[in-house]
Amino acid sequence: MSTTSQQYDEVIATCRNLFINKMTDYGSAWRILRLPSLTDQIFIKAQRIRGLQTLAESKVDEGQESEFIGIINYSIMALIQLEKGIVEQPDLNVEQATKLYDQQVAITKQLMMDKNHDYGEAWRDMRVSSLTDLILQKLLRVKQIEDNAGKTIVSEGLDANYKDMINYAVFAMIHLS
Template identity: 35%
Template sequence: MNHISIDFIIKRCKKIFEEKLKDYDFSWRVVKICSMIDQIFIKVFRIHNIQKRGSQKVEEEKIIDTYMDVINYIVITLIKLNINNEENISHPKVINLYNQQFNKINSNKKIVKREKLTINKILEYILYLKQKKEEISLEQFLLKLLNMTLILLKDDMERNK
């Protein structure tokens, strides 16, 4: 049985990110962090609803695409935390920052208990952030969320191949 690797998922997400960067450029720079978190929540809630119903209405956007959107929104939010809004930035620099975020989770891997990891846990985690945002290290929170989402996507892709 072929297993899907996290590296494979990261490469797919990065390819999408690079393509969208060409289309959208740096439009995300004007979006506030709280709006980015809301966008992540909306996408995660879509996954939750599809899993709950067992089907989806929009056939053109698969659940895997939505997971990848979540991953890229998390990484964009992490990039926003690491750049100055006034800073002149290039596409290659953003791609480098993109890669750095995955390096951070690789070097700081905490074991996530898979048997307890569900899309509902991620929703609860995001809602917790929205309530306690002043008390939380946003970067650490987002890195953990990124790791959790990667694992869930990997498991989902393996189940549905």
Template identity: 35%
Template structure:
């Protein structure tokens, strides 16, 4: 594993985390109100826009490009993972829908620590998979990476329709981890200047 790859991963992570914290300060943890399918739909909406931009030479009516959409996907995946978490201090769907004041009582440090813990897991997975696959991502096209994300969004949809059950396949958490890593690889390949100050 080349140190440069991990350095780029960490810069992307830091940017995503800072954006997550800023939005949390603006809106509070309102994303806890999402149901799992809604979170998956948000990921789908963003990856669909990426694919549309790819097919139309990045022509866009709004200023955000593919790079910021990949960042959004990463953060939605982390939100999904945190909501799947059963650690102390993380409210359930029932908790927040029964009493919205629960959102005001969530300790930001618990959320931020959960975010970092999930990203540490994803980083460790990236190291293992990149070792096993021998930098295969470097020869993939950006469009293939986008399609890999789309495939995993569809898989999550099917798993949710099956009440989270899989007979032989990897579950939702594995799909979310893969989505994050494909987004990181895509951002590295794009060589965006979004993270130069990260």
């Protein structure tokens, strides 16, 4: 399991670096995004990955990896928005946003480690296309929960679904590396 932990950290380091660089370029403009807007951004990325996996040719010179990074980063932003709420104006500097990013990653990684223990690293035998489909399924669930004003009867909430999408995307990135 230490290999999984190390590989997870390597993927997150790549995502975190891009997050910090974009925060430096754009600030925390993403803080104005409502959850459905973030969900739609993730959905677009997941749909593009699925297209790349099924199409013989792509017209944009970016592969699956950059889209999985986007899924991870947008999902972390969504978790931050769930915790802090949406604002009318950007309100975080790079240091503050990175601290919140790292907190959400720590919680999500612990969830992965707990599930990984219980499931015996079953994800290692899965195809990247199956992980993509699971992300799309989670997105459809999130959209339904959002349409239900965040209420669920017996199901996990939004946060659990975003965390699962992060972990599936990290697993896909590990497979692709």
